[in-house]
Amino acid sequence: KNQVEQSPQSLIILEGKNCTLQCNYTVSPFSNLRWYKQDTGRGPVSLTIMTFSENTKSNGRYTATLDADTKQSSLHITASQLSDSASYICVVSYTDKLIFGTGTRLQVFP
Amino acid sequence: DSGVTQTPKHLITATGQRVTLRCSPRSGDLSVYWYQQSLDQGLQFLIQYYNGEERAKGNILERFSAQQFPDLHSELNLSSLELGDSALYFCASSVEGGPLWGYTFGSGTRLTVV
Numbered sequence: 001k002n003q004v005e006q007s008p009q010s011l012i013i014l015e016g017k018n019c020t021l022q023c024n025y026t027v028s029p030f031s032n033l034r035w036y037k038q039d040t041g042r043g044p045v046s047l048t049i050m051t052f053s054e055n056t057k058s059n060g061r062y063t064a065t066l067d068a069d070t071k072q073s074s075l076h077i078t079a080s081q082l083s084d085s086a087s088y089i090c091v092v093s094y095t096d097k098l099i100f101g102t103g104t105r106l107q108v109f110p
Numbered sequence: 111d112s113g114v115t116q117t118p119k120h121l122i123t124a125t126g127q128r129v130t131l132r133c134s135p136r137s138g139d140l141s142v143y144w145y146q147q148s149l150d151q152g153l154q155f156l157i158q159y160y161n162g163e164e165r166a167k168g169n170i171l172e173r174f175s176a177q178q179f180p181d182l183h184s185e186l187n188l189s190s191l192e193l194g195d196s197a198l199y200f201c202a203s204s205v206e207g208g209p210l211w212g213y214t215f216g217s218g219t220r221l222t223v224v
Contacts, residue, residue, distance in 0.1 A: 034213075043112065043200055043215035044153070089153070097166070098213075102152035 002027045004092050006102035012107045017080055021104045023073040023090030031093040035064050035075045038087045038103070047075070047088075080108045113137065114203050114216035122222045128189040131219045135182055135203030139214070141165065142184040144176055145200040147218075153200065157186055191223045 004025045013019050014044045025033070032051050036044035048057045048064040050073070057064050061078045077084055090101040113136035123129055134143050144156040155168035159178035170176075173191075179185040188195060201216045 036215075041198065041218070041220065043114075043202075043217045045215070046213070060126070097156070100153045100155075 002092075002094065002099050004090055004099045006088075006090050006101040006104050008104060009102075010105040010107070012109065013080055015080060015082055015110050019077050019080060019106065020065055021075045021077075021088050021090075021106070023075070023101055025071050025073070025092045025099070025101075027071075027092040027094045027099050029094050030068065030071075031064055031095065033064075033073050034091045034093070035062070035073075036089040036091060038089060040086070044089055053087070077106075080106075080107050082110060084108050111218060112214045114139075114201060114214050116199075116201050116216035116219050118219060120220045120222075122224060123191060124154075125193060125223055127183070127191050127223075128187065129143050129191065129221065131188070131199050131221070132199030133186070133199075133203075133216060135184070135201075136214050139203035139205050140182065141204045141206065142178055142182070143202040143204075144184070145202065146197050147200060148194075148197040154187070166186055182187040188221070192215045193223050196221055196223045 007022045008050050033058040034049045035047040050066045063076045066073045087103040087105050089103045092099045115134040117132045141160045143158045147153050150164045156170040157176050158166040162178050173189050176186045198218045200218045204213045
């Protein structure tokens with residue numbers, strides 16, 4: 001069964017600290033993997049998108065990694081800011097479909 | 111602004127009523143997707159239209175229907191509303207028939223059924 005699982009479900013960190021969010025998937029055949037940031041009550045906004053052959057992709061303080069062999073991805077946030085408080089959603093596409101993870105809710109406190 | 115426009119932003123209605131949510135895709139995008147997100151839940155795919163034709167169906171209730179018009183805007187119709195239909199409804203658009211690359215979400219419509 002095609003699934004995307006994210007961990008942890010929620011995370012609290014202090015401003016300025018780093019954190020890493022995890023995404024494991026069992027989707028096949030794999031097309032690409034995306035990370036989205038969703039502020040409360042707003043639409044998801046794309047952070048990164050990676051294909052099978054890409055291991056790392058950065059977008060400012062956000063760095064995503066992909067291990068297609070183990071079917072794992074991570075999103076690393078460096079020097080967190082209060083504005084990073086949001087849900088982070090991992091989405092895997094195969095053929096013409098998307099499978100959404102349930103997200104990690106990140107709260108950054110001062 | 112993502113380029114995907116959803117109206118209205120907020121909607122409050124009573125049980126048993128019918129509402130219509132509207133989505134205008136990003137310029138040049140042919141596909142429109144509808145999603146439902148209940149409180150603290152993940153995004154649930156409802157339905158996709160490509161260039162006016164239904165392309166894929168997800169967990170869409172029979173009380174819900176959608177269509178895409180010749181100008182490519184789409185409407186999601188929700189009828190016989192129940193309290194459990196309260197949720198955020200998102201529209202997304204992409205150029206191709208499948209969301210392989212460019213895939214942009216609107217800011218959503220918050221529906222509250224009382």
